[in-house]
Amino acid sequence: MLADIRTLIIQKNGYLLYFPYRKGDMTMEAIIQDSYNGIDDLKIKEVEEPKLSPFSALVETKYTPVLPYDWRTETGELQMIRPVKLPIVIGYGFGGIVKSVGSLRNNNLVGQKVIGASISGSNSTLVDSKMPPLLFKVPEGVDLAAATSIIGGADAALGIINKLHLDTTDKVLITGASGGIGTYLIQLLRLRHIKVIAMGHTSNLKFLKKVGADEVIDYTENISEQLLYHNDITQVVDTAGNIKLLEAISEINSSKNIVSIATNRFSNFIHPNIFPSDYEKLLRMLLKGELHAYIQDVFSYKDVRMAQSISQKHHSQGRILLSY
Numbered sequence: 001m002l003a004d005i006r007t008l009i010i011q012k013n014g015y016l017l018y019f020p021y022r023k024g025d026m027t028m029e030a031i032i033q034d035s036y037n038g039i040d041d042l043k044i045k046e047v048e049e050p051k052l053s054p055f056s057a058l059v060e061t062k063y064t065p066v067l068p069y070d071w072r073t074e075t076g077e078l079q080m081i082r083p084v085k086l087p088i089v090i091g092y093g094f095g096g097i098v099k100s101v102g103s104l105r106n107n108n109l110v111g112q113k114v115i116g117a118s119i120s121g122s123n124s125t126l127v128d129s130k131m132p133p134l135l136f137k138v139p140e141g142v143d144l145a146a147a148t149s150i151i152g153g154a155d156a157a158l159g160i161i162n163k164l165h166l167d168t169t170d171k172v173l174i175t176g177a178s179g180g181i182g183t184y185l186i187q188l189l190r191l192r193h194i195k196v197i198a199m200g201h202t203s204n205l206k207f208l209k210k211v212g213a214d215e216v217i218d219y220t221e222n223i224s225e226q227l228l229y230h231n232d233i234t235q236v237v238d239t240a241g242n243i244k245l246l247e248a249i250s251e252i253n254s255s256k257n258i259v260s261i262a263t264n265r266f267s268n269f270i271h272p273n274i275f276p277s278d279y280e281k282l283l284r285m286l287l288k289g290e291l292h293a294y295i296q297d298v299f300s301y302k303d304v305r306m307a308q309s310i311s312q313k314h315h316s317q318g319r320i321l322l323s324y
């Protein structure tokens with residue numbers, strides 16, 4: 001009989017080690033980045049299942065969000081702010097069902113719907129969530145796909161609001177308003193009775209109104225002309241990272257009032273301020289129907305390259321998810 005010559009990847013001390021695969025090993029599938037050649041070089045590989053440690057909560061993954069963080073890491077673009085040692089399991093957000101827990105974790109978690117973040121990668125059929133503050137129970141009545149879109153979406157949006165001191169006298173212009181963060185940012189600002197002007201592609205203007213924007217600006221048309229009608233903007237939040245757009249905006253609005261989470265090449269670059277209690281707050285808002293999760297599409301994790309490519313190149317309407 002031919003020997004099975006597949007390789008088994010074992011995660012040890014933060015490194016992925018390659019071993020010959022033996023039949024009977026407990027394995028799972030993971031999406032692996034092992035180069036900086038971008039999306040097309042991603043691989044789906046069989047890797048060893050995480051071993052249950054006292055701190056573990058082993059989660060059967062159901063969804064992961066497709067984030068710019070992934071495809072920007074895959075080209076090496078984020079190396080300055082996120083140095084990684086390849087190969088890695090991609091992603092950090094996940095939603096799933098807890099399968100088993102270690103001796104130091106709450107047994108009541110088993111069987112629970114959860115969302116969370118994992119710094120050692122999340123795009124695998126099982127995730128070992130070892131950091132209790134980064135795992136959140138999803139209330140009955142909240143759809144798990146919707147809840148998963150909070151990670152890297154609503155959390156960042158709320159984190160931006162936590163950072164800025166806005167009140168009802170403010171008028172906020174959002175770039176990248178149709179994206180995974182933008183769609184939540186519009187809603188969270190409107191819930192605070194703050195006026196929102198959403199900037200988006202022509203094809204998304206109706207969508208942005210539906211999400212809740214008071215007014216919309218088409219980034220394919222003359223920005224300066226459109227902004228002349230909005231000289232009372234008090235804050236610009238950039239999630240698109242398009243320098244030309246930012247330059248056009250700053251001609252009308254003082255660049256002091258521009259913050260960006262997408263680029264540090266133009267304006268005041270900020271990291272959102274997110275607290276564990278924010279996740280419970282956001283989940284409660286989904287439960288009460290105060291927030292809506294805009295999910296653009298769901299792809300099988302086996303189609304990760306297509307899903308990331310669409311997320312990168314097509315116009316967004318919320319978040320794309322992978323399902324497992």
Ligand SMILES: NC(=O)c1ccc[n+]([C@@H]2O[C@H](COP(=O)([O-])OP(=O)(O)OC[C@H]3O[C@@H](n4cnc5c(N)ncnc54)[C@H](OP(=O)(O)O)[C@@H]3O)[C@@H](O)[C@H]2O)c1
Pocket residue numbers: 067068069072152153156175176177178179180181182200201204219239240241242245261262263270271272311314315316317318319
């Ligand atoms: N600093 C931090 O800690 C932090 C945290 C989270 C995210 N981020 C960054 O925040 C950014 C947004 O994340 P996201 O998850 O919301 O991304 P997303 O879902 O892909 O949405 C991106 C949005 O930006 C727009 N956009 C992209 N390129 C554009 C361009 N050249 N001109 C005009 N609009 C453009 C898109 O518009 P179309 O739909 O028309 O293409 C879309 O509405 C990413 O760069 C991400 O890396 C930073």
